Amino acid sequence: MDSSSNLNPVREDNSEEYRVPREATASAFSARPLRPPSTNSSDKYSPVEWSSYFDKEEDISVPGSNDVFHVYMAGTEGPVVFCLHGGGYSGLSFSVAANQIKEKARVVAMDLRGHGKSVTENELDLSIETMCNDVSAVVKELYGDSPPAIVLVGHSMGGSVAVHVAANKTLPSLAGLVVVDVVEGTAIASLIHMQKILANRMQHFPSVEKAVEYSVRGGSLRNLDSARVSVPSTLKYDDSKQCYVYRTRLDETEQYWRGWYEGLSDKFLSSPVPKILLLAGTDRLDRALTIGQMQGKFQMVVVRHTGHAIQEDVPDEFANLVTGFISRNRIGPHGVEIPGLLRRSQPKP
Template identity: 65%
Template sequence: MAPVIGEEDQSPGGAGTSGIPTWGSSRSKFGALPWTDYFDEELDVEIGQDSFHVYLAGTQGPVLFCLHGGGSSGLSFALSARMLKEKVKVAAMDMRGHGSTRTSDDLDLSAETLCQDVLDVIRTMYKNDPPSIVLIGHSMGGAIATRVAAKRVLRTLAGLIVVDVVEGTAIASLIHMQKLLSNRPPAFPSVEKAIEWNVKGGSLRNIDSARVSIPPTLKYNEERKCSIYSACSYVWLTPLEKSERHWRGWYEGLSDIFLSAPVAKVLLLAGTDRLDKSLTIGQMQGKFQMIVVRHTGHAIQEDVPEEFSSLVLTFVARNRIGAHGIDIPGLIRQRRSA
């Protein structure tokens, strides 16, 4: 019998047919949480031989189409989705090579391929009657969302929210990426231990978010045998170290592309020292809104989902996105008194 994810069971199991850990209840502080606590349903979008996995929440308002960062999955937006779905719809996609998405070439993480994937999924999901859409992207996903928006091919695209990625900083950090990836534990004896490491030694600060977002970043590897001397069994699903040839292509030219996107846009940053010259000038000219979110790590939507959700809803309301926009108490009065 496969162990319930989160239990300290080091026997084989705990993975579905895809090799990705399955979810189960756990009494542990670092036990996995099911996606069903946050999203309403999941959808597999079939495009040729490829299958793209999308989590859905909400029944009204515009669609917030969310793209995760490298090595993560759509469930990095889980806690935020539970808060957002009362006002808007949320669609969080597992990008190629991530989560439960399966393609004929999971290692092709080029910007061009990822952008085409997003466009294909949106067109397949909404066909000839697309709703108002706001693209939200974190890190790598922010670069892809920006490039999709700038293509000007989504006729109902109404907004762009980019989370903690700026061209200059991103490119400067690439020389350190392989070292950072090599410093990660290559495997874990259980999903629970992986969640614990990501909170204590990784980049996440919110335990509840890690408990739902980390399991789909892992897979069970039967070739690694457990012993008292080594951590094994659960390894990283996405081999990011093999995608190095695509990294620069995600971020190069991103500032000018962001400024050219013909929609309302906001840049959410976890620090104040991230703007390059193009963005500084663009902000002074009022071409986009920049918000610095204090006391958070790189994954703003995971670390502070309440603040993130509030900022997103305020953006949607201020720009009257959707058939009639959405109303937030106090916001309309603020606008009238301005």
């Protein structure tokens, strides 16, 4: 694939060069105890518990259904940074960044249906409408009729969900939108290659450690700390094959892919909240976004030296971008105090 595919939804799990394992489920992960530091190669790639970064996890049941969505939570004060992961990832994709964001805001990272520890009646219904309804239902169950200020953060497929939720105005307290490495034109153009990319991934892993190693050495993730906590939740153990496989059956959801991205640029531009687009490369803007950016309708930041999963590859920079965005737009009851960044409502001494 060409370099522009870096941002592509198709590259949600992009790593074809190196062949090692990378699939296991949350249940397999949670059964593994923490291991002491070691120079052993296997220990280098050993799983790290979610509790190293988040404060708690919860299962959110949706009334009138058998759907139960898993969320990870961190922080106690400030607006809620509600994170939506990309296809094939999980809420733990935001782990390392959440550990820093929680000093300034609350973080909620949700496992979308068919992903992570969430369990739903139809695991393959990844239509944009269904996923948007899932997000609204989870927010409703968490906060009732008086939700706090919410900043939606979405990566790749999760970015399209965030944009649609914002454009549909289903969250009354929505105060900001952060979209990570997804642009309509590039995404749609890449869909023709997605099945091939999924098929070319390593499909079976003898251990969770091998899956973590595959993700880092294969290039889909560039930060080992993040991979050790996020990758295990993208896998499940297959008893019949006696190995780990991918938990999410992305290859069986093709009928929904185009719906994730068609009209995304216009919906993003029309979303009635402050918004920022974080990109891993400059070749991603389509015509509508280029014009909108020139007109100052949104902020754009190109994050250098990173792959598609910006929040995992450079979590510190990602966290600073999110908290800086919250501060500049004074989101929350008092905004977020960032040292050296003066709020407009405060006169200089």
